[in-house]
Amino acid sequence: MVQRGDTLYQIGIDLNIKGGYKALAALNGISGPGYTIVPGQILKLP
Numbered sequence: 001m002v003q004r005g006d007t008l009y010q011i012g013i014d015l016n017i018k019g020g021y022k023a024l025a026a027l028n029g030i031s032g033p034g035y036t037i038v039p040g041q042i043l044k045l046p
Contacts, residue, residue, distance in 0.1 A: 002041040009035075017046060 002011075008021035008030065017023055025035050027044050037043070 002037045002039055002043060004039045006037060006039075007035075008037060011043070015045065019046075 008024050011017070012020035012024055019026075021035060023046060024043060025031065027046060030037065
């Protein structure tokens, strides 16, 4: 679950996601330029 202050970029790094934030964004239907996520949001992980 997304916490206050989280970013897709940092989640990608912390969880060592292959493809990083762009892979997370694509999997979750999140588009740029801001790739905005909000606290409480549930993200699908590869």
